[in-house]
Amino acid sequence: MKAGFLLAGAAVLAGRGFAAAKQPNILFILTDDMDSHMEALAHMPLLQKHLVNEGTVFSRHYCTVALCCPSRVNLLTGRAAHNTNVTDVWAPYGGYPKVVREGINDDYLPIWMQQAGYNTYYAGKIWNQHSVENYNEPFVGGFNESDFLLDPFTYEYWNATMTRNGAPPVSYEGQYSPDLTAIKAYDFLREAMMHEQPWFVVHAPIAPHGNVHFAADEDDEAKQSAPKYAARHAHLFKDYKIPRDENFNPAVQDGVSWIAKLPLLNDTVIEYNDEFQRSRLRALQSVDESTAALLQLIDDAGELDNTYIFYTTDNGYHISQHRMHPGKECGFETDVHIPMIVRGPGVARGHVSQAVTSHTDIASTIMELAGRPLENTDGSPMPLSIEAEVAASKTEHVNIEYWGLAIPEGELGRYGDANMTDDYGAAAHAAENNTYKGLRVIGDGYNLYYAVWCTNETELYDLVQDPFEVRNLLGTNHTDLAASLRIADRPIQPIVNRLNALVVVLKTCARDTCREPWKALHPQGDVASLHQALNAKFDDFYATQPRVYFTKCEIGYLADSEGPNYVNQFGGGIHEGHISVSATNKGGKQEGYNRKALDYLGPQHRISIWT
Ligand SMILES: *[C@@H]1O[C@H](CO)[C@@H](O)[C@H](O)[C@H]1NC(C)=O
Numbered sequence: 113m114k115a116g117f118l119l120a121g122a123a124v125l126a127g128r129g130f131a132a133a134k135q136p137n138i139l140f141i142l143t144d145d146m147d148s149h150m151e152a153l154a155h156m157p158l159l160q161k162h163l164v165n166e167g168t169v170f171s172r173h174y175c176t177v178a179l180c181c182p183s184r185v186n187l188l189t190g191r192a193a194h195n196t197n198v199t200d201v202w203a204p205y206g207g208y209p210k211v212v213r214e215g216i217n218d219d220y221l222p223i224w225m226q227q228a229g230y231n232t233y234y235a236g237k238i239w240n241q242h243s244v245e246n247y248n249e250p251f252v253g254g255f256n257e258s259d260f261l262l263d264p265f266t267y268e269y270w271n272a273t274m275t276r277n278g279a280p281p282v283s284y285e286g287q288y289s290p291d292l293t294a295i296k297a298y299d300f301l302r303e304a305m306m307h308e309q310p311w312f313v314v315h316a317p318i319a320p321h322g323n324v325h326f327a328a329d330e331d332d333e334a335k336q337s338a339p340k341y342a343a344r345h346a347h348l349f350k351d352y353k354i355p356r357d358e359n360f361n362p363a364v365q366d367g368v369s370w371i372a373k374l375p376l377l378n379d380t381v382i383e384y385n386d387e388f389q390r391s392r393l394r395a396l397q398s399v400d401e402s403t404a405a406l407l408q409l410i411d412d413a414g415e416l417d418n419t420y421i422f423y424t425t426d427n428g429y430h431i432s433q434h435r436m437h438p439g440k441e442c443g444f445e446t447d448v449h450i451p452m453i454v455r456g457p458g459v460a461r462g463h464v465s466q467a468v469t470s471h472t473d474i475a476s477t478i479m480e481l482a483g484r485p486l487e488n489t490d491g492s493p494m495p496l497s498i499e500a501e502v503a504a505s506k507t508e509h510v511n512i513e514y515w516g517l518a519i520p521e522g523e524l525g526r527y528g529d530a531n532m533t534d535d536y537g538a539a540a541h542a543a544e545n546n547t548y549k550g551l552r553v554i555g556d557g558y559n560l561y562y563a564v565w566c567t568n569e570t571e572l573y574d575l576v577q578d579p580f581e582v583r584n585l586l587g588t589n590h591t592d593l594a595a596s597l598r599i600a601d602r603p604i605q606p607i608v609n610r611l612n613a614l615v616v617v618l619k620t621c622a623r624d625t626c627r628e629p630w631k632a633l634h635p636q637g638d639v640a641s642l643h644q645a646l647n648a649k650f651d652d653f654y655a656t657q658p659r660v661y662f663t664k665c666e667i668g669y670l671a672d673s674e675g676p677n678y679v680n681q682f683g684g685g686i687h688e689g690h691i692s693v694s695a696t697n698k699g700g701k702q703e704g705y706n707r708k709a710l711d712y713l714g715p716q717h718r719i720s721i722w723t
């Protein structure tokens with residue numbers, strides 16, 4: 113390794129004092145629905161060679177909301193979903209129109225990068241409900257050049273429709289979408305490297321998201337299916353099977369709400385699901401190749417020593433785990449624990465970081481590299497070097513949140529009657545009551561997932577004993593196990609009381625409170641971890657905190673249905689949560705959760721959601 117390489121890295125990564133003379137370039141690869149738990153990374157040999165072996169894998173990286181659009185907003189703003197209030201993929205609670213109305217299109221990472229002197233480029237999918245009809249109302253902000261996939265063709269692997277720099281949509285019938293967006297990313301990268309300024313280039317292919325085909329015939333339903341792959345990858349992974357882990361179609365089902373009621377999947381579904389995952393792995397091969405090709409271009413230009421490469425996805429995925437059909441939207445590890453790899457100057461090679469990080473941290477991480485640290489986000493810069501990892505104040509929590517339905521994405525899935533719309537038939541048969549507040553806590557000697565659902569049911573998994581989250585310690589099936597749980601020598605009830613209070617804080621946290629939630633409860637600053645909070649002297653204090661509950665299962669962030677937003681502070685006083693007042697509440701147009709809001713997807717209506 114070159115000495116200059118190490119020195120430059122140390123200067124940039126030592127933290128606050130930015131001595132770095134030159135702002136580094138950033139290449140960001142953002143896949144769609146990629147899993148960590150069905151071996152996706154292990155099946156990407158070029159990624160292994162160029163990123164895993166040459167960079168750092170963040171082995172405890174999480175998305176905070178397991179759905180494309182809200183997660184991308186979280187990633188590109190550094191704000192929790194309850195603060196962006198983009199919580200869905202469609203109007204009225206999410207999608208591009210909501211992004212615009214919340215002011216995010218004028219105030220997010222690419223804009224901040226431009227303000228920091230970067231040229232910015234984006235190829236692929238950015239938002240949902242960013243369509244052939246609204247792509248110019250207004251144009252996506254913040255990119256010097258862009259080529260965006262547009263709805264309703266976003267997930268058509270062989271019929272992408274894209275807008276380049278805001279020009280009228282162009283159809284690419286017959287071209288393979290992940291290869292197509294890669295070619296556009298190569299062009300942008302070459303363009304970027306011709307200028308003096310540092311650059312931020314994003315490639316966001318749709319792989320390995322399922323294929324969604326919108327029939328031209330207005331009577332036909334849209335069809336979701338496994339992703340399509342290129343012919344050159346068709347021969348791969350014929351023997352692959354989804355790992356038969358303990359959570360794979362379990363003989364005894366646990367969990368809460370609609371999940372607890374799921375029947376066993378039969379052999380037909382299991383086989384279909386294995387092939388579904390094989391298709392995902394094949395679709396990812398295109399991304400494996402293009403990521404290596406992007407690195408080659410950077411290397412050829414001699415820029416590799418001044419470039420950071422981030423590789424991640426918007427959310428995870430489950431297939432057959434917990435008896436579920438292909439999909440996301442859950443708080444299980446399959447859905448929220450996702451791949452994150454960083455390579456660049458000063459980032460340890462072949463290292464696996466144990467730091468607990470999330471998508472809320474990414475904007476802060478990138479802006480710190482750009483030399484313009486952010487102050488108003490809910491996250492903090494990820495510790496990219498080993499020195500920073502050691503020095504970092506030990507974050508041990510991830511605030512997981514979700515509002516809405518759970519949609520089965522395979523062709524065989526049926527959960528319920530919650531038809532979203534007749535025009536988007538693929539989304540029908542969704543499960544209701546999938547709104548919850550979750551909390552991951554990973555500290556010295558403990559590893560927990562706790563959640564409170566809109567049905568008021570609660571879940572607690574001890575991932576030390578139960579890494580596959582199949583034994584809910586707060587249900588009726590595992591009372592013995594629950595009775596034997598000990599953390600810091602304390603039993604389950606004091607533990608749950610602490611977790612409950614932490615969720616009350618996190619569900620309306622903003623900025624510092626999201627980063628250091630224990631301080632809301634202990635303003636003296638003497639408690640910074642679950643372990644410290646478990647001191648018996650705080651037992652009465654935690655036993656009398658407000659409880660997390662919902663009065664109704666809403667499909668969006670309607671604060672009135674979400675119970676109390678304050679906690680008592682140790683030593684007296686009250687900490688009040690922060691409820692973001694949504695732009696839509698400031699006089700913007702309100703759209704009901706009804707067919708009309710989605711009608712633009714149906715060729716027979718063609719109404720603009722902006723009229
Ligand atoms: C990219 O856009 C920014 C912001 O508009 C501008 O300042 C910069 O000059 C642009 N770069 C190029 C190469 O046009």
Ligand SMILES: *[C@@H]1O[C@H](CO)[C@@H](O)[C@H](O)[C@H]1NC(C)=O
Nearest residue numbers: 265271272273282283285328
């Ligand atoms: C491909 O997309 C275009 C719109 O860009 C559409 O007009 C055409 O019907 C689509 N082709 C197929 C086979 O679906």
Ligand SMILES: *[C@@H]1O[C@H](CO)[C@@H](O)[C@H](O)[C@H]1NC(C)=O
Nearest residue numbers: 364365366367372587588589
């Ligand atoms: C508990 O176990 C029984 C069988 O022992 C099973 O029928 C039930 O679905 C399980 N799950 C829950 C959430 O009670």
Ligand SMILES: *[C@@H]1O[C@H](CO)[C@@H](O)[C@H](O)[C@H]1NC(C)=O
Nearest residue numbers: 377378379380381524525526
């Ligand atoms: C298996 O389950 C699927 C989905 O529930 C159902 O459509 C199918 O009929 C079942 N097949 C058999 C052989 O029972």
Ligand SMILES: *[C@@H]1O[C@H](CO)[C@@H](O)[C@H](O)[C@H]1NC(C)=O
Nearest residue numbers: 528529530531532534540541
């Ligand atoms: C959903 O659609 C099915 C048929 O497509 C219908 O039988 C059912 O009543 C609908 N459910 C709701 C809640 O609208």
Ligand SMILES: *[C@@H]1O[C@H](CO)[C@@H](O)[C@H](O)[C@H]1NC(C)=O
Nearest residue numbers: 369370528544545566567665
């Ligand atoms: C959703 O939860 C409510 C409240 O607990 C319950 O009444 C309703 O039956 C649930 N709906 C479904 C589809 O499970």
Ligand SMILES: *[C@@H]1O[C@H](CO)[C@@H](O)[C@H](O)[C@H]1NC(C)=O
Nearest residue numbers: 566567568661662663664665
């Ligand atoms: C949840 O509990 C609260 C407080 O006890 C109660 O007001 C509410 O009705 C419950 N919600 C549901 C969905 O059962």
Ligand SMILES: *[C@@H]1O[C@H](CO)[C@@H](O)[C@H](O)[C@H]1NC(C)=O
Nearest residue numbers: 197204669671692693694696
């Ligand atoms: C979030 O947005 C929805 C839809 O516009 C709105 O009804 C709701 O009040 C907003 N929530 C908050 C807390 O502002």
